[in-house]
Amino acid sequence: MTRATRCGASFTRCTPPFFPYSGVNYLFAPWISWLLLLESSPFMAPKTVPYLVLWWLFAVPVVMLDVKIYGQWFTKGKRFLSTVANPTSQMSVIGNLVGAQAAAHMGWKESAVCLFSLGMVHYLVLFVTLYQRLSGGDRLPVLLRPVFFLFFAAPGVASLAWESIVGSFDIASKMLFFLSLFLFTSLICRPTLFRRSMRRFNVAWWAYSFPVTMLALASTDYAQEVKGTISHILMLCLLALSFLICLSLTLFTFLNSKMLLPDNDPIANLVIQFPVAD
Known part of the structure; x- marks a missing residue:
């Protein structure tokens, strides 16, 4: 909604963030949002024609973006990925996983497995690349450091997607959930990483909400499967945290509504720090 508002009011303010390698990954965001809305819609059953058409x-745009971005990784040389990879690159992975989950709800297991495998293979490549902190790993501007939370968003979404494919929160889903929980714990134990980005509100703060929400949803399914005291306490804590983050971000956005269309957009100005994609 924020991006649509910016584009509607001033197209020139909308396009610059898409040029750098960090911004182009957000082209997956609207399709991810619409797929999530499609899955949660109470007005459309998964196996109906409207659901199928909307899926x-x-x-399809997610797959087309995959071909474009992943194709560059294969053809631009061995140092290309290590140069352009950053936490926002995981948006492409999340797009595939959300698409797989929506396909599984329709009963299209083959399509779901296809998208799931595509997303997870590239998640492993990205995870290793970012974990090794190769050249370009420190290119992410301070204002965009909240997107580090996308590290645990991908395995959280993957656990839910795999549950939709197999029909139960099995060992694989639990492993992905525990990985997401571990990465989340690792990040919140390092508040200094986000201190400079939290000095002044900007829309990048919304990157905190989606990963925590996905982790909370995964914890709900985990608690239903395990049925233990600890799992339910964990679920309640994560759900409460997700609610507080979303509520706080909504209030901050309302109180700083002028920052949605600033005359001097600090994030858009970061384009000069990145090379432009071919």
Whole structure:
């Protein structure tokens, strides 16, 4: 909604963030949002024609972006990925996983497995690349450091997607959930990483909400499967944290509504720090 508002009011303010390698990954964001809305819609059953049409409408652009971005990784040379990879690159992985989950709800297991495998293979490549902190790993501007939370968003979404494919929160889903929980714990134990980005509100703060929400949803399914005291306490803590983060971000956005269309957008100005994609 924020991006649509910016584009509607001033197209020139909308386009610059898409040029750097960090910004182009946000092209996956609207399709991810619409797929999530499609899955949660109370007005449309998964196996109806409108659901099927909308799934194709939202999933095809994700695959097309995959071909573009992943194709660059394969053809630009061995140092290309290590140069351009950053936490926002995981948006492409999340797009595939959300598409897989929506396909599984329709009963299209083959399509779901295809998208799931595509997303997870590239997640492993990205995780290793970012974990090794190769050249370009420190290129992420301070204002965009909240997107580090995307590290645990991908395995959290993957656990939910795999549950939709197999029909139960099995060992694989639990492993992905525990990985997401571990990465989340690792990040919140390092508050100094986000201190400079939290000095002044900007829309990048919304990167905190989605990963925590996905982790909270995964914890809900985990608690239903395990049925233990600790799992339910963990679920309640994560749900409360997700609610507080979303509520706080909504209030901050309302109180700083002028920052949605600033005359001097600090994030858009970061384009000069990145090379432009071919």
